Amino acid sequence: MQQFSCETLADLTVPGPATGRLAVLALYGATDAATGPVLAAAFAAHGSAQLVVDLSGLHRLDLACAEVLHACAEAAAAHGRPLRLVACAPEAAALLARTRAGRTGPELYRSVADALAAALAVAAALPGPAAAAPYLRTDAVELRHALHTQALTGRAQGMLMERYGLRDADTADALLEGVARRHGLRPVHLASAFVRQTAPRPGHVRFPGHPRPAEPAVGFARPAGHRPPSLSAFLDALRDAVCAITHADMADVQLIDAGDHTLRLESHRGLPADFVRFFAVVDDVCSACGQAARKGERVVVDDVATAPEYDEPSRAVMLAAHSRSLQCTPIPGPDDRPQGMFSTLHTGPGHAYTEAEFGALDTAAREAGPWLDWYRATTVTDALEDLHRAAQLR
Numbered sequence: 327m328q329q330f331s332c333e334t335l336a337d338l339t340v341p342g343p344a345t346g347r348l349a350v351l352a353l354y355g356a357t358d359a360a361t362g363p364v365l366a367a368a369f370a371a372h373g374s375a376q377l378v379v380d381l382s383g384l385h386r387l388d389l390a391c392a393e394v395l396h397a398c399a400e401a402a403a404a405h406g407r408p409l410r411l412v413a414c415a416p417e418a419a420a421l422l423a424r425t426r427a428g429r430t431g432p433e434l435y436r437s438v439a440d441a442l443a444a445a446l447a448v449a450a451a452l453p454g455p456a457a458a459a460p461y462l463r464t465d466a467v468e469l470r471h472a473l474h475t476q477a478l479t480g481r482a483q484g485m486l487m488e489r490y491g492l493r494d495a496d497t498a499d500a501l502l503e504g505v506a507r508r509h510g511l512r513p514v515h516l517a518s519a520f521v522r523q524t525a526p527r528p529g530h531v532r533f534p535g536h537p538r539p540a541e542p543a544v545g546f547a548r549p550a551g552h553r554p555p556s557l558s559a560f561l562d563a564l565r566d567a568v569c570a571i572t573h574a575d576m577a578d579v580q581l582i583d584a585g586d587h588t589l590r591l592e593s594h595r596g597l598p599a600d601f602v603r604f605f606a607v608v609d610d611v612c613s614a615c616g617q618a619a620r621k622g623e624r625v626v627v628d629d630v631a632t633a634p635e636y637d638e639p640s641r642a643v644m645l646a647a648h649s650r651s652l653q654c655t656p657i658p659g660p661d662d663r664p665q666g667m668f669s670t671l672h673t674g675p676g677h678a679y680t681e682a683e684f685g686a687l688d689t690a691a692r693e694a695g696p697w698l699d700w701y702r703a704t705t706v707t708d709a710l711e712d713l714h715r716a717a718q719l720r
């Protein structure tokens with residue numbers, strides 16, 4: 327079993343009127359009496375920072391470290407900074423409940439994204455997440471996504487170190503980076519798949535239940551020769567196809583991060599740099615694409631200037647891009663939940679879409695969804711098997 331370690335995944339300034347520091351830590355392995363002082367020192371090193379501690383890599387919490395968590399939670403609460411624990415196992419939660427003894431205990435959250443959303447709401451000095459929406463929609467949403475990405479990558483590094491005996495996090499990170507690059511993936515995509523996938527059986531290199539399905543037929547993306555398109559080429563082809571259908575000069579394609587439910591801008595056309603920066607990562611409020619993702623159905627905006635789907639910061643960026651009307655169509659994913667979104671934007675208000683255009687957009691979405699499912703079932707699993715082989719050689 328991996329020896330105990332406490333890794334700092336992020337330590338940075340939090341946006342909002344009441345700025346401060348926020349640190350995301352991850353615990354790995356199992357604790358014992360000797361690890362209590364190590365954990366206390368790691369917490370103390372971050373001073374007055376708000377702490378979010380990911381316990382998903384912790385196999386066992388002992389009494390000594392439970393006392394450290396209680397002491398840290400009580401000291402932090404006295405200064406208005408609750409200690410937030412993520413993915414606390416039932417046994418650890420029960421131990422913390424038994425040993426609380428009337429003290430202010432740590433707050434428990436299901437995911438890093440949930441804990442960060444709560445921390446950012448407090449940092450903005452506003453009464454709750456709903457009131458903090460302007461911050462979560464701009465710097466804070468991007469920050470939450472970045473921290474979620476760092477936490478996910480850190481968790482994958484810890485699992486690689488434990489499962490394959492890698493000597494340190496840098497080695498694990500280099501392995502993730504190299505394998506992801508060979509398969510045309512972002513490292514965080516590979517990390518996300520790795521932490522969810524059970525390892526192959528000893529002596530095997532392939533994952534069980536991994537048939538090679540045929541690539542779904544897609545009318546708008548023609549492979550070069552016999553090779554399927556890359557993900558970026560596929561999304562660019564989808565973007566160009568919906569532009570042609572709606573006679574639009576501006577369009578974008580977003581994918582939904584299953585971990586924190588943010589929409590990430592993957593492909594765009596005809597949009598200024600300020601728009602791309604602002605909408606690089608968004609949540610599901612205060613924009614038409616977010617509303618469409620949450621509802622799982624198309625949203626049509628006749629006039630951005632008066633549309634209730636936008637808050638004022640988002641509206642200003644849309645209008646600065648000369649976008650007055652648009653449509654957002656979800657890309658279906660597993661379990662009938664959207665896995666992405668494409669939007670076409672027009673310079674004049676009240677753009678009239680025809681039924682034929684809506685039908686063609688629906689067809690593009692229905693073709694894109696199965697292709698993205700196929701891409702994950704093949705490319706991502708191939709990368710996982712490559713990662714497994716490469717890690718065994720280290």
